[in-house]
Amino acid sequence: MTLAKVLTIAGSDSGGGAGIQADLKTFQELDTYGMSVITAITAQNTRGVQAVFPVQLEALRAQLESVLSDIGAHSVKTGMLVSAEHIQIIAELLSTYGYNNLVIDPVLGSTTGSELTKQEAIHELKTTLWPMATVVTPNLIEAARILETAPIETVQEMEEAVYQLHELGASNILLKGGHLPGEESIDLLYDGQNLTHFSQKRINQANTHGTGCTLASAIAAELAKGADIIDAVETAKAFVTCAIKEGFSIGNGAGPVNHSAYRRRS
Template structure:
């Protein structure tokens, strides 16, 4: 049977809540075929990230060559990229194999506050990989780092940041407002012409490890199946909302979302 194929390029989370583990779970739940290229091996759990071991750029290149030369990918989704060298390899390989749809989740830090991407890599990301993106999906903290601006704390500031992020070259920007103060969570989608607001009452769940990875991966899966950008985000919002509502009480820190929650409701 034919199936949509999605490749994640990200770090491995030994605790299973984020990174390639979250990505692959999401791809599976949304009926797509998931593949992975690992940028780093982390030792982490619900309490935080204890260690990060980046793979050599050549190892990353070989993984990408193996997957893209044989299987191919309808969509490539990136997460934790660690270094400028990693980003250079990814940019080269996406160009070589003419990947048409790229979802960039600029994972600069973890939910627990650990820094995951080297500072010099951010500039490389903005100037090389960002303009190749079908959509970029930063949260408010990541957006402020990319734009070198003060903390984004209002919807008005989010709107201005969204416009500025779009000027960096991506086709679409999805600015995630989960860190916005207040009783409502607002995400903004901008395609260069229309600004869409996705607003909902803030959830009280405390199991939020892997939310960013899961949200971006759900968008990637839906795009791979042929959905429009708006519809992909809408489905991804439902997917992540269900996953947070039924978040798992695992470990002694920030628990993971439950990726099977969306399928259980259908």
């Protein structure tokens, strides 16, 4: 049995709901072989992020070289990247060893307000890694921070933002509109020519920890299996919708989505 190989480069979530842990769960559920390179160790739970410990640059390089020189990957997903130096190493080694599909989830902060990526790293992300991406998946808060604009508050402003984000060089931008009010949650996918709207009835669910990581990882898994970007996004959205619907409480704050829900769908 041969499985498509997917590498996640991201932070570790000690609570298990997001980051590396969510990525590997997603890869497994979508029948791909998951590998991981850890950029930071976080101390976090359902109530928030208590501490962040970036890995040493030598440790990051060693992990990447170990995986890429031997196993390789059909797609690569990045999450929490912490610093400009981390991003430089990632871009260098992906270029050296070659890569197929690169999915960037620009994790700039946690939903509880903790900053997870240094400001100088955002510039490095935009100029070095972003142009290498098959797709980048910012939410509205991340998009406004990356573009250095006012908050994005309407679908029209989303459309304007997705065009600007695409000018940074990625092949596709998936701008996630989950932070907008309304009964429908709208995401926009733009490939430089075509703008595709994905609309989903909003789910009344408090346990949504790991949603962004899970969506980006599902896209990476589907791209690794050979799907085109539209099909990959559609499958990923179906996957994360099931996971959100069955999100569950495990602590005193926002619980995680349920990664096993997609397999059990009727």
